[in-house]
Amino acid sequence: MDALQVSLTNADMKKNDKTSAVGAAIRSARKQKGLPMQAIADALKTSVVAVGNWERGENLPSTENLLKTAEFLGLDPAALGRGEVVFRDSTARNDAEIVTEPSAPNFGPMDVKILGSAVGGDDGDFSLNGEVTGLARRPPGIAHLTNVFAIHILSTSMVPRYDPGELLYCGGRTPVPGDHVLIEMYPDQGETNGKAYVKKLIRRTQAELICEQYNPAETVTFNAYSLKNIWRIIPQRELLGF
Incomplete structure (x- = not known):
């Protein structure tokens, strides 16, 4: 060089x-x-x-x-x-604070695909268009996972857990009750893309997904037969390898 x-x-x-x-x-x-x-x-x-x-x-x-x-x-x-x-x-807590927050890791390759999304209407949080809009850095905790991608959440329904605009990493193992999840439904008739939601999975039956949202706080139920995909949102502690 x-x-x-x-x-x-x-x-x-x-x-x-x-x-x-x-x-x-x-x-x-x-x-x-x-x-x-x-x-x-x-x-x-x-x-x-x-x-x-x-x-x-x-x-x-x-x-x-x-x-x-x-x-x-x-x-x-x-x-x-x-x-x-x-x-x-x-009122400042410190006279000077040099910040090195773990929430914005600056290591690992830029190889996690960011999928495009659009603000939803009615009861839809947003929609996924399936297009790759960019690449995100791979945190160390998912260095060896291949079935992962990232999205920007565009709704306020999960504040304060997730703010609009935050980057969420999705994939890995199959979701279980207690996990935060990204849900994608099949499109309605005449629509190209189905509605997508970020929620907390409470339980799952053959016919329904019962979930929790935070803003406003309520229980939300989805028809399991209209479900196209469900992915686990990987928690920050796992992204960082803890």
Whole structure:
């Protein structure tokens, strides 16, 4: 490898490190304020998917959005640009916090397919279109799993467990009661894609899936004969190898 290639490689690594650090700092500050990603998206007039991408370290917010995010969260903008959480007011927990959150791992190959989804109508959380829209980083806990993919959740029905825009890894073993699951139904007549839902599986009979949702809190029942697919959502602790 020549000197130019080494220089470019080092520059890419530094950029990736900064992207992850800034994203983790935004997430940490947001969590400390008790805010959902939707609050940042509304304040900046952007999408929750964009905010989710920043928090996961997929890309950096623009300078304008970085400044607006810092203002909205009450952070020192220069510190945020370095990946540090420094609150401007006196309620800050730390004078300076360099964030290395495990929720945005920056290791493993970028080889997990992200499947496209669209906001649903009526009672549908969203729909899956089956198209690959990008690749996500493979966390260490699923290094050897082949039957996994990722989606962005687009609904608020599972807040506070999952915020809109969060990236969920799905697959692995067969779901059992107690697991959070991604459910895909067969399309209605005249429709191309079926409705999709993220819920917590309570029990399963031959005719029904009985699930729990958090927002609003209620029990939701699905017709098992209309079920196309059900995947387990892999918990963060397993993604990280715990």
